[in-house]
Amino acid sequence: xxxxxxxxxxxxxxxxxxxxxxxxxxxxxxxxxxxxxxxxxxxxxxxxxxxxxxxxxxxxxxxxxxxxxxxxxxxxxxxxxxxxxxxxxxxxxxxxxxxxxxxxxxxxxxxxxxxxxxxxxxxxxxxxxxxxxxxxxxxxxxxxxxxxxxxxxxxxxxxxxxxxxxxxxxxxxxxxxxxxxxxxxxxxxxxxxxxxxxxxxxxxxxxxxxxxxxxxxxxx
Numbered sequence: 283x284x285x286x287x288x289x290x291x292x293x294x295x296x297x298x299x300x301x302x303x304x305x306x307x308x309x310x311x312x313x314x315x316x317x318x319x320x321x322x323x324x325x326x327x328x329x330x331x332x333x334x335x336x337x338x339x340x341x342x343x344x345x346x347x348x349x350x351x352x353x354x355x356x357x358x359x360x361x362x363x364x365x366x367x368x369x370x371x372x373x374x375x376x377x378x379x380x381x382x383x384x385x386x387x388x389x390x391x392x393x394x395x396x397x398x399x400x401x402x403x404x405x406x407x408x409x410x411x412x413x414x415x416x417x418x419x420x421x422x423x424x425x426x427x428x429x430x431x432x433x434x435x436x437x438x439x440x441x442x443x444x445x446x447x448x449x450x451x452x453x454x455x456x457x458x459x460x461x462x463x464x465x466x467x468x469x470x471x472x473x474x475x476x477x478x479x480x481x482x483x484x485x486x487x488x489x490x491x492x493x494x495x496x497x498x499x500x501x502x
Contacts, residue, residue, distance in 0.1 A: 288336055290344040290355075292316075295325040303371070312369050316346065316355055318376035324348060326374075333369055342420045346374060356383055356417055377417040384414040384451070387421055389442075389458060393429030397461035402433040406459045411439070412451040421445050426458050436460030 295313055297306070303313045310330050317323040326348055336344070337360055346355040355374040363370055377383060388410050398404040411424050424444065426437050440454035 287343045287345060288339070288341045289347065290328065290332070290336060291347045292326040292328045294349055295327040298325060307368070307370065312372060314372040314374065316348065316353070316374040316376065318355075319353075319378075321376065328372075330369065333372065337369065337372075340422060343377065343417055344374070354378060354417070356385075356420075358385070379416065379418055381417065382414045383417050383420070384412065385420065386410045386412055388423045390423040390425050391459060392425050392427050395428040395431040395461055397431050397433040397435065400433065402461040402463055404428070404431075404459065404461055408439070408452070408456055408458045411442070413444070413448050414451065415445075415448040419445070419447055421448060428459055431459070431461050433461045433463050 292314070295306075297303075306313050306327060307330075311327045312330050312333050314326050314328060315323050316326055337357065342357055344355050344357065346353045353376050356377045357372070358375045359373040360369055361371040362368065375383070389406075389408060391406065395402075395404055413421075413424075415421075421444075424442055426442060428437065431437065437458045437460070438454065439450060439452045439456045439458060442450070442458065444450060
């Protein structure tokens with residue numbers, strides 16, 4: 283369970299728009315919003331040097347202070363630059379200890395599948411689950427144990443072990459991970475003979491010249 287919590291100090295943001303946000307980022311600040319609990323959305327700004335390590339630490343719930351006002355907030359969405367080095371924007375959602383929240387959590391594979399070692403290919407169609415739980419009981423990840431998977435076998439959503447009081451919104455029969463057989467195309471005898479009979483064309487030689495070479499010389 284994710285019990286990490288940290289304090290985050292932000293300031294109200296008076297400027298909006300693409301150009302204004304670009305100037306904030308150039309100054310080492312990250313624009314964001316905080317919403318929820320039937321209160322108006324507040325545009326805020328946080329120092330990049332403060333927000334970046336907080337997000338990388340895996341913190342989900344923060345003690346948010348905006349101009350002296352305190353709220354518990356969930357880190358709802360973080361937008362990164364194309365290189366994944368800088369946070370471009372973020373959203374926080376106000377929460378309390380008694381309400382359930384809906385969010386996506388990653389699926390982590392654990393173990394080594396025997397089927398993959400035996401020549402099969404491990405494919406993971408589903409990389410995250412949509413769940414709902416209390417804000418203070420958000421799991422860091424959901425584990426899928428693949429240590430016994432053979433070729434042709436799969437782990438479905440219904441097979442995953444969820445923490446207590448966590449509800450999943452994905453279809454139970456959705457495939458999380460499976461081992462597929464590698465199919466090698468066989469060459470039929472007729473195809474091989476046809477391929478061998480084909481004569482390669484000589485580069486630079488005209489079709490008429492090639493045909494003339496095949497004709498036997500006429501006796502005089």
